[in-house]
Amino acid sequence: MKPDLHIVGAGLTGLTAAIEAAEHGRRVTVAEAHSRPGGRARTLANPYRANLGTHAVYVDGPWWAWLERRDLTPPIVGAPRHVGLVRAGGRLGPWPAELSQAIAALPAEAPADEAFRVWLLRYVDAKTAEAIIGVAFIFTFDHDPGRLSAAFAHQRLRRALAGYVRYVTGGWSTLVDLLAERAADLGVRIRTHTRVSALPAGPTILATSLATARQLTGDQSLTWPSARVATIDLGLRADDGPDWFRVMDLDDRIYVARYSLADLTLAPPGHELIQISAACAPGERKADAERRVRHLLDESWPGWRARVQWYRSALRTDCTGALDLPGTTWHDRPAISRGDTLTVATDQSAAPGLLAEVGIAAAQLALQQLGETPRPAKALTRA
Incomplete structure (x- = not known):
């Protein structure tokens, strides 16, 4: 019919x-x-x-x-209670407590007609502002969330940190x-x-x-407008892995997560599935983003290269959701x-x-x- x-x-x-x-x-x-x-x-x-x-x-x-x-x-499953690593201001370590305090102290509302970076600098120093902007990459995938509408970025920042993120079992x-x-x-x-x-x-x-x-x-x-992001997926042997579930590079706009730690069905026994997103600036090649990711993994997981069993990568454009620039909603x-x-x-x-x-x-x-x-x-x- x-x-x-x-x-x-x-x-x-x-x-x-x-x-x-x-x-x-x-x-x-x-x-x-x-x-x-x-x-x-x-x-x-x-x-x-x-x-x-x-x-x-x-x-x-x-x-x-x-x-x-x-x-x-x-x-669904939540993130496992493993250590998370964060790079902010050139330092790789645990999530800085002062960053949580700075985000919590921000006003509840932000203006739509002002850039996120400009708005942040009224309340925090430049180093803290750039770290918060780096966090905003995780949910915008943009290479510079500081250029986006303050209202757009701030509302999503609040939701992303509220503890309601879950992963679908089995993908x-x-x-x-x-x-x-x-x-x-x-x-x-x-x-x-x-x-x-x-x-x-x-x-x-x-x-x-x-x-x-x-x-x-x-x-x-x-x-x-939408973001431009390189995605990298790795299948690795799981022997003697690190103790972190995720790595967030707030400086270089990279997010790494060991999803098989949250959901064992995503990889064979004795193996792990790692999925990675890396923001790409306009004109940046996928190969350059992959080079940045490898450098981060070398620092956070020494010896990871010898464990790789499967690898794929892609450059994704116009498929990461909308981005509202200042003056737009x-x-x-x-x-x-x-x-x-x-x-x-x-x-x-x-x-x-x-x-x-x-x-x-x-x-x-x-x-x-x-x-x-x-x-x-x-x-x-x-x-």
Whole structure:
């Protein structure tokens, strides 16, 4: 039968939109270019179950509540209680207590029209300001979060340090499988290996990247700043490893996490999975970022090179969520509604939230603009 709604992209945003629309009785078809759903939330098969880039879920956010109401929450784990190492001001060591104190002493609100660095320097010295800006890399992936809107960076800093970060057991494909199964149970047709080259006829949600949406629509206004980041994944033998779970290089904007310490299913017995993000400045090559990462690992894990069993790296652009520059907020991002029957729901759309939450909020707004209204929470829970 002809669908009531076309969705392009079976990532977290597309699957969320499909489930909500099907709950309202819509016939939904989802087109996905890859061999399986997931979008950027894909996880490799064994032996090293690496996500496509580092991923975490915030269990204090609106999307987690959405999952809970539908009994769709995946198994999750928190960070293990291992030592964390931090490089700040050229020194590699434990997290400095004075940094936590400085962040806690900042005002509760920050202005949107002022750069984060400029705002910080009114309250802390230059060295502390740069360390706080380095922390902001962890959740923005940007090479210089100090240039971003103070309101944007500060709000995310507060949430990131509040202790609500969790990791999906088995990788993000665990969650994707739950969503895809629920969508199928509701009658959603997910067509994989289907690359859309023209806009479908009828109501459509583009749950893709802005670049893909721009290509499909020809709408050059579908653009917004995002980060440029190198990702490196390592599979290593686990013998005689260090005692840290993560290393945060606030000077060089690098984040290293031994995810298999939190979730043993991510690597074979006796092995570990390490995932790394390194911010890339405009024009910086992936090879240069990899060189910086190797230097950090040499210092924090002597002998790691001899343990490497598997290695992959990539340079990722325009896929890390929106970045609001001074004078802008989420309201200024590309509008979700693009006419009577077309909406664009991406991580960079005009919707609130943190990282992937923006795409989820965009999907819900897109459905409202296509004529849907939220259902009562009681009706959303699996019997």
